[in-house]
Amino acid sequence: MGVEGIDGRKTMSNHVMEMLQILGIEAARSCIINEIAATMASHGMSIDIRHMMLLGDVMTFRGEVLGITRFGIQKMDKSILMLASFEKTGDHLFNASVNGRDDRIEGVTECIIMGIPMQLGTGILKVMQR
Known part of the structure; x- marks a missing residue:
């Protein structure tokens, strides 16, 4: 994100563990939610964001990403x-x-x-x- 020409606010990754190591647990939680939403949308399924947020919370509430x-x-x-x-x-x-x-x-x-x-x-x- 420190590379010239890269906007760190708009840069995304789908590597949850990389997000955890570099940006922390909240970024990993956000990545999990985004990946669930993208996966469900690609299959034509719509799920309320609150359900995806609950799953992201359950997976990260201990300060580590648990499957x-x-x-x-x-x-x-x-x-x-x-x-x-x-x-x-x-x-x-x-x-x-x-x-x-x-x-x-x-x-x-x-x-x-x-x-x-x-x-x-x-x-x-x-x-x-x-």
Whole structure:
């Protein structure tokens, strides 16, 4: 970006890890969102930007880029339901029950599985009748 004639504000890359190393985690998050949008658009699919932003947030919230794979999800969270939602559902649930683990059901994935509102945005408020 320091090369004469190059406008760093308009220069783009699709290499997420390069963006992470050079510009930081927020640039990597932005790159992930842009790549998801470009990939979906090239297949004629339209997805609300908020869904892509949520995926970008999930992949980068720990300060490193984690893939949406069995190994990346294991590094993301220790939530049993989140682990079980991706791969090896039976194994994760069985191991959790054998070891007496519990899940606080705080994340988006867990709330969707359990069918309860997420405790964010409008879901954080409780309406009380007087």
